[in-house]
Amino acid sequence: MYKEPISVDLLFETSWEVCNKIGGIYTVLSTKAKTLQNLYKDKTIFIGPDVWTKENPSPYFVESRVLLKEWKAQANLPEGVSIRVGRWNIPGKPIVVLVKFDGMYSVKDEFYGRMWQLYGVDSLHAYGDYDEGCAFAHASGLVIESYCDYIGIRDKKVIAHFDEWTTGMGLLYVKDRLPSVGTIFTTHATCIGRSICGNGKPLYDYLRGYNGDQMAMELNMQSKHSLEKAAANAADCFTTVSDITAMECEQLLERRPLVTPNGFEQNFVPSKGKFAPARDAARSNLLNVASSLTGCKFSDDTFIVATSGRCEYRNKGIDLYLDALARLRDLNVKRQVIAFVMVPAWAKEPRKDLESALALRRKQPLADPVITHILNNPTEDPINCRIHEIGFANTKTDRIKVIYVPSYLNGDDGIFNSTYYDLLIGMDATVFPSYYEPWGYTPLESIAFGVPTITTTLSGFGQWILTSEDNTFSESGVNVIARGDFNYDEVADRIARSLEYLVGLDSSDMAIIRSRAMNTASLAAWSYFIKYYVEAFAIALEAAQTRTSGR
Known part of the structure; x- marks a missing residue:
């Protein structure tokens, strides 16, 4: 059994695929959850989008009236942002907060302006699912801030982990508002790398000749790339899933990530x-x-x-x-x-x-x-x-x-x-x-x-x-x-x-x-691969502690 090398008081992980099975990220999170529970029992809170209705409920979410009910009663979230708390019906049954985020659309222009001022995120060229992903991420950041305010995080070891560009705005919000929280950003595939390949261009033989910003303009991906790059560089620890993608990240996002391979249960x-x-x-x-x-x-x-x-x-x-x-x-x-x-x-x-x-x-x-x-x-x-x-x-x-x-x-x-x-x-x-x-x-x-x-x-x-x-x-x-x-x-x-x-x-x-x-x-198995995530946790916590201590 893997022995816990560091202590964590609270670990958030935010993804569009929490209780929402779309692709491989769902498999990453749902199989990793049991091992995280073994390490940090109920100190892990997954945050996902509440895109479900009574007619079409999530088959993976089991709502609870008891879990986190004191915080939920006084969460004080903005109008149009609401939460449901329960457990993810997977091995380990971790705590989940599903977030409705409709209220974020009315404040998006102001929010995008601040993210431009702070981190240079270019949202002017946004289209498609960009606004939806950012609204969810923004709301998730507010949820993390609300819960941290409720429990009081002074002298506590808190980590906020965000997966993919769809959650990048959440990381940047937490970085701005909660400097004592260690942040991790994981890209499972870069926006530009996927787009280069999807457009029939050769990625590997010419990788060293590509500039991420230039390719984003050519492929009409400026906003997603800008957000992904900002989150990758602002995070206390930036990770990706393999050596081959680490090279891609270093070239296109201009930061070398820690490699955290994907395990399986x-x-x-x-x-x-x-x-x-x-x-x-x-x-x-x-x-x-x-x-x-x-x-x-x-x-x-x-x-x-x-x-x-x-x-x-x-x-x-x-x-x-x-x-x-x-x-x-x-x-x-x-x-x-x-x-x-x-x-x-x-x-x-x-x-x-x-x-x-x-x-x-x-x-x-x-x-x-x-x-x-x-x-x-x-x-x-x-x-x-x-x-x-x-x-x-x-x-x-x-x-x-x-x-x-x-x-x-x-x-x-x-x-x-x-x-x-x-x-x-x-x-x-x-x-x-x-x-x-x-x-x-x-x-x-x-x-x-x-x-x-x-x-x-x-x-x-x-x-x-x-x-x-x-x-x-x-x-x-x-x-x-x-x-x-x-x-x-x-x-x-x-x-x-x-x-x-x-x-x-x-x-x-x-x-x-x-x-x-x-x-x-x-x-x-995750019992072997979780050590790479624990290393990421340690890096993020050390960065947060250094930041708040003023060293």
Whole structure:
């Protein structure tokens, strides 16, 4: 058990993804919470946006009338800012404050002016979700200030931790109003780095030639970049999740961060006695949907592979995954392969004909048997277009079948009606050939469930594997493929060859690889990685103490 090296009286952590499952940051926070609770029992308070209604409540938040009720009764927050207090329904069950922030919009111009004067944050070019993120962050800062005033923080060790640009204004507010509070800012991906990649520009070979401010002007990202850069440089401790993103931060935000790798909690994985039944149930579900969609019968030893994640066609390497599957068709594959693309897109609804086929257990090929849900924009969706462009039709004679699942897998998608984790355990392999991936939870989740994975050197997780484990399936359950700006075809070929190798293994060899994969995942447990956060806490507290002592 990790022993606490420093004491903390109060730790706030603010994120748009507290009790709000959108992407990888939710996984970071929700899996880290239990370890933080072990270290600082109920001294950690997570702050998230109250974007929920009675008709659409958060499935992760359990409200309490008792928690922090004395403070809540006299919080004295501005009109249009309200709070609900409860616990996050995850392992560790930490305290959560959800904040409604509508009242911040009426004062945003004055607030933006002050942030410009104090920190040079340029909000003039704001658009899109900038105002929403800043309103939430501002309100969160007010909540932190209110609670600190209530408990009295003189001579107490208090830390306020903020994740991503969406909370940057909260950090700057706390820095201005509460100088005795140590501040931490974590960027999980820089705004400019993600935008450079999303616009098809080469990031890595030319990184040293990029200037963050200049690129922000070119890509119309001035306000978000300005805010992110100000928060990174104003924070007492600036962190990011991997060495590869640390280099990006140093170049584009002009400050070298402390690296705090992302861990994972094994309690998301079924126990030994429940593992095999859960895997069997997942495979049955996956094969049943595939059979109902394509009209094909699949044997129990059908090889099932998948990719998943946010709908970032190039950044997440979805393009590379599909092209690798096209190459796999030309190789000596002797088993049926079903390749899933589990990437939420602009889906309208589950396919009615597929729902009917599943209900009636009818196994006849449906029209367009490559997709499980109806898209609002089928002719503009890049995944759907590429699947058809490279000729995947899922006929009975096709050894490689591709199935696109453009829906969030949260248990009520209408087709699988299982969560992503409930389906992941049934896979034989996963592929995450990311071009831009600061950490890479998806491959780590995969090996935690005993599913070998293929990723690239451009992911933080891939870099961690290269520094900690042997880069082979038989030793680590992971194959990290070298990817750069200009070797796309080579990487596609190597992914195809890696899949061919896995498809050709017998069950005993696969069992060894699955075991090695789970062992590798255990090395990334939060009990090992939390030490990096504790170092960040110590840096922030020392800076705050130095500031308030006048030294």
